[in-house]
Amino acid sequence: MYFMGIDIGSLSCDAVIIDREGELLASSVVPTGARNQEAIARVSSEVFAASGLAQDDITSVVSTGYGRDRVHNRSGAVTEITCHARGIQALLPGTRLLVDIGGQDSKAIFMDQKGRVIDFAMNDKCAAGTGRFLEAMARALQVDIDELARLDRGSTGNLMLSSMCTVFAESEVVSLIAEGKEVCEIVAGLNRAIASRTAALVKRVAPDHNQDMPVAMSGGVARNHGVVRALSATLTAPVNVPDKPDIVGALGAALIARERALQTA
Amino acid sequence: MMFQYFDTLVTGIENVLENDPSQKSHRKLYALEVARLGRRLYSGTDRLAWCGVVAPFDLLAAMGVTSCFVEFIGAMLAATGASSEFLKEAEDAGFAPDTCAYHRAVLGAGRKGMMPEPDFFIATSAPCTGGIGVMENMAAMFKKDLFVLNIPQNDDPASVAYLADQMRSLADFVSRHTGQPLSMNRLAEAVTYSNRAAAVMSEVYRLAEHVPSPVCAKDLRNFGIVAALLLGTPQAVTVAEAFRDAFAARIANNTPGVPGEKIRLLWIQNRVQFKNNLEDLLENEFHACIVADELNDVTWDPIDPADPFPGMAKRAISIPLNGPVERRVKHLADMARRYKIHGAINPCHFGCRQGTGARGLVALGLKQVNVPVLNLEVDCVDTRNYAPGQMHTRIAAFIEMLENRGNPWG
Numbered sequence: 001m002y003f004m005g006i007d008i009g010s011l012s013c014d015a016v017i018i019d020r021e022g023e024l025l026a027s028s029v030v031p032t033g034a035r036n037q038e039a040i041a042r043v044s045s046e047v048f049a050a051s052g053l054a055q056d057d058i059t060s061v062v063s064t065g066y067g068r069d070r071v072h073n074r075s076g077a078v079t080e081i082t083c084h085a086r087g088i089q090a091l092l093p094g095t096r097l098l099v100d101i102g103g104q105d106s107k108a109i110f111m112d113q114k115g116r117v118i119d120f121a122m123n124d125k126c127a128a129g130t131g132r133f134l135e136a137m138a139r140a141l142q143v144d145i146d147e148l149a150r151l152d153r154g155s156t157g158n159l160m161l162s163s164m165c166t167v168f169a170e171s172e173v174v175s176l177i178a179e180g181k182e183v184c185e186i187v188a189g190l191n192r193a194i195a196s197r198t199a200a201l202v203k204r205v206a207p208d209h210n211q212d213m214p215v216a217m218s219g220g221v222a223r224n225h226g227v228v229r230a231l232s233a234t235l236t237a238p239v240n241v242p243d244k245p246d247i248v249g250a251l252g253a254a255l256i257a258r259e260r261a262l263q264t265a
Numbered sequence: 266m267m268f269q270y271f272d273t274l275v276t277g278i279e280n281v282l283e284n285d286p287s288q289k290s291h292r293k294l295y296a297l298e299v300a301r302l303g304r305r306l307y308s309g310t311d312r313l314a315w316c317g318v319v320a321p322f323d324l325l326a327a328m329g330v331t332s333c334f335v336e337f338i339g340a341m342l343a344a345t346g347a348s349s350e351f352l353k354e355a356e357d358a359g360f361a362p363d364t365c366a367y368h369r370a371v372l373g374a375g376r377k378g379m380m381p382e383p384d385f386f387i388a389t390s391a392p393c394t395g396g397i398g399v400m401e402n403m404a405a406m407f408k409k410d411l412f413v414l415n416i417p418q419n420d421d422p423a424s425v426a427y428l429a430d431q432m433r434s435l436a437d438f439v440s441r442h443t444g445q446p447l448s449m450n451r452l453a454e455a456v457t458y459s460n461r462a463a464a465v466m467s468e469v470y471r472l473a474e475h476v477p478s479p480v481c482a483k484d485l486r487n488f489g490i491v492a493a494l495l496l497g498t499p500q501a502v503t504v505a506e507a508f509r510d511a512f513a514a515r516i517a518n519n520t521p522g523v524p525g526e527k528i529r530l531l532w533i534q535n536r537v538q539f540k541n542n543l544e545d546l547l548e549n550e551f552h553a554c555i556v557a558d559e560l561n562d563v564t565w566d567p568i569d570p571a572d573p574f575p576g577m578a579k580r581a582i583s584i585p586l587n588g589p590v591e592r593r594v595k596h597l598a599d600m601a602r603r604y605k606i607h608g609a610i611n612p613c614h615f616g617c618r619q620g621t622g623a624r625g626l627v628a629l630g631l632k633q634v635n636v637p638v639l640n641l642e643v644d645c646v647d648t649r650n651y652a653p654g655q656m657h658t659r660i661a662a663f664i665e666m667l668e669n670r671g672n673p674w675g
Contacts, residue, residue, distance in 0.1 A: 066658065079661045079662040080662075081658075081662035082662060082666070119637065122658075124642040
């Protein structure tokens with residue numbers, strides 16, 4: 001028995017296949033682009049190729065992410081909140097607090113010891129502090145998004161951005177460049193701004209959060225070490241990132257597919 | 266245009282009920298009376314008062330005045346999909362887009378001639394002072410007199426006496442404008458209808474507490490707050506009885522409002538007024554039912570027909586949205602226990618300083634009785650601020666969370 005999870009986000013479309021024991025066999029991440037059906041087909045094709053399996057080998061598929069209802073062969077659709085909580089428990093057991101920053105939303109999820117969601121908070125109709133925000137800032141700085149993750153090195157940490165609105169922040173970055181500010185200072189300022197906004201979500205779900213409570217981070221932005229460092233500094237707590245932070249939601253979806261199938265069996 | 270709309274609605278429902286009595290239902294009866302009220306509001310012949318939410322509508326009915334709180338018009342424009350034009354009109358006139366859309370819609374409607382000219386205005390300082398600002402604007406626009414009822418925060422004898430005196434002054438104000446003195450006999454009769462309606466509404470709510478509940482999400486949507494407009498009339502009693510009988514029959518027939526009810530929800534403050542699929546999503550995908558609304562409750566005692574002003578004052582003071590937030594939270598926690606609620610949804614209407622300002626304390630208070638709260642960022646009237654996908658995800662995640670918690674009531 002094999003199970004598949006697909007997470008259709010605004011920026012990336014992720015798929016994983018696990019076996020009956022819940023072991024990860026293969027995963028794939030592709031850009032979602034403008035046509036999510038094509039992304040679903042492509043990521044499915046890639047993950048089948050990587051696992052050596054075919055559609056007929058899959059017992060059930062659970063989809064998640066904002067495009068979860070667009071997966072036609074799904075046996076169920078589950079929100080990304082539940083899937084991320086389930087996925088992180090498999091990758092980093094014992095996690096109570098998870099921060100997921102994706103393409104267009106960010107969320108903080110508080111879980112019990114068994115990985116069940118107790119509370120969650122999401123950003124509100126605004127891309128500030130998300131992957132889209134970082135993309136816009138990278139564009140303003142004329143650097144690659146992956147490069148942005150390294151550019152805060154050597155900063156003094158004094159520069160503060162006054163706005164988290166993606167549009168205003170982009171203008172501010174352009175102004176800071178014109179003023180001759182060092183790129184490392186600007187990037188560090190952006191990271192702190194994202195961390196501050198994300199920490200507010202954490203405080204909403206875990207008001208008593210302290211340094212003894214490690215935080216896990218998932219989603220594509222978790223690959224940005226600068227943001228992770230800034231979040232850790234803001235929360236004064238360790239921030240743990242799994243090896244493949246982008247597939248946490250898809251893995252959770254696959255694990256839920258497995259649990260449901262085994263319960264039914 | 267609005268008169269025609271309501272007239273067509275009234276005629277349509279009356280025809281259905283006359284030609285096919287099997288179509289008669291509590292909800293149709295309620296819609297008919299609300300449509301009749303709308304028709305009277307726009308008839309151009311009735312004496313008319315635009316009011317705040319907790320105005321004594323039975324007093325006004327006894328004095329021959331057709332009355333309505335202005336937010337009703339904002340909600341109605343949203344329900345008919347017509348609010349955007351009027352919201353834009355208000356914004357173009359300089360009203361900030363982050364103020365309450367109920368009020369902006371009304372202001373826009375007033376500016377575009379969609380609000381019939383009243384004889385006078387009666388503002389109430391509860392549930393929000395934003396409403397007073399709207400009334401002041403409207404009174405200036407129509408060049409009509411405005412009476413402001415200052416609703417005290419506390420339910421104590423001095424506060425009740427203070428508001429009762431204001432209501433007596435209100436009766437004098439209305440008499441001066443209508444030329445008709447208040448008949449205490451007519452007021453006693455009106456208050457008797459109010460008492461009967463309130464007693465039956467209490468029965469309705471007690472039936473809704475049943476597990477599984479006989480109500481579905483649409484049954485009691487806006488019921489308590491709109492039914493207040495019928496107080497003082499026999500129609501209030503008729504409508505309440507129709508709801509009571511329908512729910513009693515469903516319980517007797519073992520027909521729950523939501524088949525296979527799994528999750529019982531408490532809706533805080535007002536529903537989203539424009540067409541949306543949130544209630545369908547809850548019921549069809551998750552077997553989750555809104556069994557209780559914060560404003561669907563009778564929080565006052567029967568009013569003495571021989572001395573009605575203190576009782577009407579106590580009623581206005583008692584509404585959950587008036588007074589210290591501790592009282593509101595206590596009321597919500599009490600509802601959660603009575604209805605065996607699994608989770609609560611707070612729409613946190615944009616621009617509602619009072620509603621959104623209290624959200625943290627409301628969530629904390631309900632958490633103490635083991636009821637999680639989902640705070641939505643939504644404008645209940647302005648569709649331009651509505652993102653269905655985001656709402657869908659938040660609600661679905663909340664229900665998934667409640668499902669995993671199990672039934673907190675055993």
